[in-house]
Amino acid sequence: MSYGRCFTAWRAAAGSHWDDYVRHRFVQGMADGTLPRAGFLNYLVQDYRFLIHFSRAWALGIVKADTLDEMRACAATVDALINLEMPLHIRICGAEGITPEALEAAEEAPQNLAYTRYVLESGFSGDFLDLLAALAPCVLGYGEIGARLAQEAAPDTPYREWIDTYAGEDFQRACVEAGALIDRAVAARLGDTPEALPRWQALERRFATATRLEVAFWGLGVA
């Protein structure tokens, strides 16, 4: 599955940080089923809060967009976050006795604060491209992880529902559309050879920083 030209280039520029993210011990633990449940739940509670801020950040994309097409694409991602991903968290946590009220009341961990506020700040002080570069590792990284784990995970891993959500058709379509949005937005603002511009390196750096913050976020679930 290809998530577009910019993602492919930014991912390569992130170097070893990308593998640290998508092949993290937490991810491998979900694949082979050895990830301790308590760590997974701690991650999931934090991730619920994370998704609230990420929905806000994609909504900020609507504010920063230049065209109706860009606004629609951002709105579709907000919809996927709120109506596809967050119900997964509510379902799994509910089955473990963690109520929606407890999810709402959870105190944000420093890793969560750092990542979500970095992305929001990228959008507040930067433009649409700054925001998209900071948002990209989140959606596209989980798409890549889901697709790989669907092939490689142990058949009896207790994390199958999580894997199926991110490997599933709806999430994968959201990834392809987000990747296409990034390519269109970059081409509209920076032209057909953006790699030659100084601005490109700033976008690569932003993508790499968000990738490092993803690595730190997995740490919420492993000792």
Ligand SMILES: Cc1ncc(CN)c(N)n1
């Ligand atoms: C930390 C994190 N990064 C990415 C995703 C996928 N939207 C997520 N749910 N949580």
